Amino acid sequence: MKPEPNRSMEYHVLPPKGLLNDPNGLIYYKGLYHVFFQWNPHGTDHSFKYWGHATSSDLVTYEYHEAALQPVDWFDKNGCYSGSAIEHDGKLYLFYTGNVKSEEGERTSYQCLAVSEDGMSFKKLGPVTRHPEGYTQHMRDPKVMRGEDGVFYMILGAQRDDLTGDTVAYRSEDLLSWEFMGSIMSVREKLGYMWECPDILKLKGKDVFVFSPQGLEPEGYRFNNIFQTGYYMGCFQGGRFHWDGQPFEELDRGFEFYAPQTFVDEKGRTILFGWMGTMPSEMENAMPTVKEGWVHHLSLPREVSTAGGKLVQVPVEELRSLRHEKKEYSGRNIGFEIPHRAYELGIRLEGNVETFDLLYRNEIKIRFEAVGRRFIVERTNWATSLRETRSVTLDGNLKSIEIYTEETSMEIFINSGEEVFSLRYFAKEDDRKVSMEIEGAGSGIEAVSYRLESGRE
Template sequence: MGLEANKSMEYHVLPPKGLLNDPNGLICYKGIYHVFFQWNPHGTDHGFKYWGHATSRDLVNYEYHDAALEPVDWFDKNGCYSGSSIEHDGKLYLFYTGNVKSDEGIRTNYQCAAVSEDGMSFRKIGPVTRHPEGYTQHMRDPKVMKGEDGSFYMVLGAQRDDLTGDTVAYRSADLITWEFLGSIMSVREKLGYMWECPDLLRLEGKDVFVFSPQGLEPEGDRFNNIFQTGYYTGCFQGGRFHWDGQPFEEMDKGFEFYAPQTFVDGRGRTILFGWMGTMPSEMEAAMPTVREGWIHHLTLPRVISFEGGKLIQTPVEELVGLRCEKEEKHGRSMDLDIPDRAYELNIKIKGPLDTFGLVYRNEVRLSFESTERRFTVERTNWATSLREVRGVKLDGALESITIYTEETSMEIFINGGEEVFSLRYFAKDEDRNISMEIEGAEAGIEAVSYRLESGRE
């Protein structure tokens, strides 16, 4: 049974109503892209969590289905929490955390499985692991993958008894019986009080361990959101991640990005979706979309690669199919009118610049100055009405900016995806202008923009 898409967004994954958070179970199964996600269909709070379900043939247009998993069994009665999927023997297996709370408020988590032969209807298998000693009940978000040795591995976000974050691993030959292997870290690292949503990527001969630690203190331009997402590099083998010592690097320098998950599609691309919604509770409660009965959505699907010692993120090429009306301008300063709420803007910097500035709908401001190589994004906090800034120091000069926007959403890709900023924003309906200017004797701007239109009716 299909559900009507939410008309508030054109090309992001967003269910018809309720609250969305983490992407789950991403996979290309039998030629169809399946995007599951944490979903509360009954309200815009973090109450009972279902697994919402959307499918797509092109990563642009999505059909929404009834929930794939519902919190109705003894092992998940207070929520079917985040997890992943894997294909085995032609069947689609889902792995998720079943959340149970006693009348006294005591939490128990179960790592559970479900299976499907058609990708649409799922039979729950129930819990498949035992909780290990040395860890609190904050253990969740199983990511299951097949190792080079032919074994299946499950990695889980965890919290040690000493209230520090960790990720643990299990191993299995059949996806049903699992052996506990312990922490995946070859060197113990204290980084916050909980690690959520672990993922392991194999890119250009390098293993990348992506996870979302909670409890990091701000350090200049780093760690300024309520929770973070980033990565280590190294080698994952036999259930152990041998970290190469490269510092933890945030994946997205914007305001809203958390709990990403990746999968490899039939073309061999590693594709990521993230959640554009993690924020303090007072900001969440004040979100203007709550009045419309929905809150949060996923990021654009992004192709992930590893170049020059860092992750590169670029929008999937299928998004080109959204382009309609084109406008092209050149100069040192310019104004553009935004014809529709769904919009793509590609900016190339010609020649050496001193400064660059852009104002989007009198709300979001982008700026760069070459001396410090610092790129910043500024917006208004809708709960406090105060301006707030996120920034990053680029490795080199500012060369290009690609911006995808919808009415309340913006994703900014700097220098071909070397840095990314994801954010929500709320502008006045009448503000439909973009202004840009550049300083530098030989500098100029080439701007190409498109109105975007999905196939939704």
């Protein structure tokens, strides 16, 4: 029997039951978008890791399938950890990390391969690499890609023996035999104790190295989550990433975003999914959805590009098909009630904006202050009941905001995707109020809203 979510979520990938974390194996294969994900179908903790599997023809509605990979073999018996997918000779290749723990709790990691001819049933071929010297067993999350030279490259999140983070590369001619190449970094900045979920984005005019370092200390508005996700700009060639030297830049300024992965679809777009769920254990255990038997979901699919030396993210255009009941608002003070908790709100700001404030369901507060160009998002921490904020300094004035919300999540796209905030939230069931206010000479708000509904029965 195929698992199927049974909740009032409209357009995110979520677990049929249990716990979901990292997106895995994203690919467009044989006419379908395949979205795999880390999945514990047995509970809402991290004790088991399968590869869950969903497919879509439109990136809007998803069909859920039986688990693609299960931790039942000697090389993955304690978890089929994160990885990626690639098509070769008409077959779908899944690369993942097999996690094995001894009775003493010692970890061994194996980089493994499974192959499919239909995208639904997979044959495991077991480990395909040897563990290199100089690195601990914290090596995982293989991302496999074909280089411009026709050679296949595998990059892996890693930890050196000196307990600092790194990313390493292997090369292969056939996806079966792999040669170790060493660190991908020509110059390596010290960032935490482990780099997870590495990815290389080949975008117009620039390559982007995305990864998720663990162990960064907060720096003002930066690095305030338990773990971070960000990127370097540069050039990836021959298994090495030549970094431009720009500082590590956070990919998402919100509260939970982590472990993103990208793929290139049949239209040539680079599309990203992330996990909206990394948080301290006390928050995870206190998630209200635990009572319903599930936790966490993926982000919206986002099309990514570069502009002005930054990575830009916008919701994929297919999500526009969800729009119903368009309403328009204008003025300096606006108030209304939303008809549905799956909702899109587009805001344009005119004139000399000094401050802008938005209150959503008496739970989420958004504020922009022109002095310092500070953009602030505030919510309630459901474990402590205390208010908490995330902030960013914009490159210029605030011009536009696009907000997608569902029952317990919000994604905020600022200035056409220049900055993004992702977060979970829990508001009162019957509170649907939205209010906006702007200050500044000649300033005003133009807003448009939509109820979002997939039409799925």
